[in-house]
Amino acid sequence: MKAMVLKRPCNLQTDRSPLVPVDLPLPVPKENEILVKVSACAVCHTELDEIEGRTPPARFPIILGHQIVGRVEGSGRKAGEFRNKERVGIAWIHSACGKCKFCLGGSENLCDHFRATGRDVDGGYAEYAVVPGDFAFRIPDPFSDSEAAPLLCAGAIGYRSLRLTGMQDGENLALIGFGASAHLVMKMVRHLHPDAKVFVFSRTESERDFARELGAFWVGSFDDEPPERMHCAIDTTPAWKPIIVALTHLGKGGRLIINAIRKEEVDKASLAEMDYPCHLWMEKKIQSVANVTRKDVDDFLRLAAQVPIRPEFQEYALEDANQALVELKERRIRGAKVLRIH
Ligand SMILES: [Zn+2]
Ligand SMILES: [Zn+2]
Numbered sequence: 001m002k003a004m005v006l007k008r009p010c011n012l013q014t015d016r017s018p019l020v021p022v023d024l025p026l027p028v029p030k031e032n033e034i035l036v037k038v039s040a041c042a043v044c045h046t047e048l049d050e051i052e053g054r055t056p057p058a059r060f061p062i063i064l065g066h067q068i069v070g071r072v073e074g075s076g077r078k079a080g081e082f083r084n085k086e087r088v089g090i091a092w093i094h095s096a097c098g099k100c101k102f103c104l105g106g107s108e109n110l111c112d113h114f115r116a117t118g119r120d121v122d123g124g125y126a127e128y129a130v131v132p133g134d135f136a137f138r139i140p141d142p143f144s145d146s147e148a149a150p151l152l153c154a155g156a157i158g159y160r161s162l163r164l165t166g167m168q169d170g171e172n173l174a175l176i177g178f179g180a181s182a183h184l185v186m187k188m189v190r191h192l193h194p195d196a197k198v199f200v201f202s203r204t205e206s207e208r209d210f211a212r213e214l215g216a217f218w219v220g221s222f223d224d225e226p227p228e229r230m231h232c233a234i235d236t237t238p239a240w241k242p243i244i245v246a247l248t249h250l251g252k253g254g255r256l257i258i259n260a261i262r263k264e265e266v267d268k269a270s271l272a273e274m275d276y277p278c279h280l281w282m283e284k285k286i287q288s289v290a291n292v293t294r295k296d297v298d299d300f301l302r303l304a305a306q307v308p309i310r311p312e313f314q315e316y317a318l319e320d321a322n323q324a325l326v327e328l329k330e331r332r333i334r335g336a337k338v339l340r341i342h
Contacts, residue, residue, distance in 0.1 A: 001026055003126035004321045005061040009053035012329045017322045018051045019064070019125065026128055033130045034082055035074035036090065041124030042067035042149035042313070043324045043337040045179065045238065046092070046261050050119055051325070054262035058120045065339070066092040066117035067152040068124030069145045080133030087145075089137040090129060091152040091297045094121050109291035116291070125321055127341060137297055140305030150311040150336035151304050154180035156292050159300035161234045161259040162188055164287055169193040171231035174249060175200045175216075176242040178207040179328075180311070180336035181259060185234060186214050187309045199226050201245055204331050210312075234259055241270040243286070247279035258288045315340045 003024050010018040029035045047064045049055045057064075068090040072082045082088060096103050096111035103111050117123045117131070139148045158181040167173055173189060175182045178200050189196055199218045200211035208219045218226050222245045229251035235242045236259045246256045274280070303309070312335030316324045324337045 001127035002318060003063050004318060005063055006051060006057065007061045009056060010051055012048065012052060012326065016326050018325065019321050021319060022061075024126070027122065027130045029074055029076045029079065029130045031076040031078050032132045032134070033076050034072050034079045034088070034133050034136055036068065036070040036088060036129050036131065036136070037073045037342060038068055038070040038124050038127055038129055039340075039342045040069045040145040040149040041065040041339045041341060042152070042154065042180070043321070043328060043339065044153050045328060046153075047118070047325060048329055049262045054264070055119065062119070063122035063124070063126045063129075064118045065124035065126075066090070066119075067149045067154070068117070068129055069139060069148045069152070070129070070342070073128070075133065082133060082136065087139045089139045089148060089152050089301075090117055090124065090131045090135070091137065091156060091292060092116050093135060093292055093294060093297070095132055095135055106293065106295070109293045114291055125318065125339060135294065137294075137301060140301055142305050142308045143310070146313055146315055146338045146340060147310055149338050150180055150184070150313060151301060151309070152297060153292070154336055155184045155304060155309065155311065156297040156300045157181060157259060157289060158185040159188060159303070160292055160296045161185065161257045161289050164257045164289060165232035165234065165255050167193060167196065167232050170195045172197045172199060172228055174226070174230040174233035174246055175211075176233060176235040176246055177237035178202045178211045179236060179331075179333050182234065182236050183210065183214060183335055184309060184311055186211070186216065187307070188303070190215060191307045191309070197228070199228075199230065201242070207331070207333065210334055230254055233257070236260060238262070238264045239266065240268050244270055244273050244279065247274075247284060250284050252282040254284050256284070256286045258286065260288075311336045313338045
């Protein structure tokens, strides 16, 4: 099968072709796994963190990609109920132990044995992938393959982030950064909390225009002053200054959720601007989002089908994965980027 693989960590500033095309044998599903013929795989910012070594793959070479839609082409004897040719999705959660206190308590995203698709095992930048049947998702009908792919991480982790804010209708939400995940959060909020106002902070003009088109109440850059205080905020950026920006504008008891697997080191010095009375006093809270549970993905797919929440997306050929990654790095983004494979 054709695949794009990462052979070693790279600096995307200097190496604009981190992935190389290769021909690999078809993966063979284990007893509990299904074999999936990949039709679409969306591109996530986490791939940049893997390539640049901030959350390094477990081994090299590795096939990246964890927002996979495809069809079942084979299965092990104990792989569950999926029919041949049935459409399925694979998300970031490849597996968890199922036995620890986190798994048993509904927090399998925190399991010590959490394994991630496209980092700890091969992912979806390829013609085929395997996954345990228990960790594959049925994809609701309303979506095309390319529409469904970004729902599996950008959507599902956006959903988890929004849930963790504890947001109520009528409240103000700040979205800091406006990429694939944030644009889906905006669509969720408009449905779930019709009287809420969404304020979007972004450092690129194209993201700000996109946020206006999707109905943001207010749009600005990091240095602009919004007209109201926020009840909650979600930061999806790889930088540190947005944490200060969010905390500056949060009101009393405000909640900041950081939806980023890693932050880059570049502007870490901006944390020195942190002022206790302005940024933290009055019971402001900060919480990160780690991974997703299967319930997050299932619940979000059901919600997305019911609304429906359709991502805006741009398609690329598998061979053009490097171009999609470089554009993501340079924040040339409008919604989600999807590799179209079959
Ligand atoms: Zn992701
Ligand atoms: Zn566990």
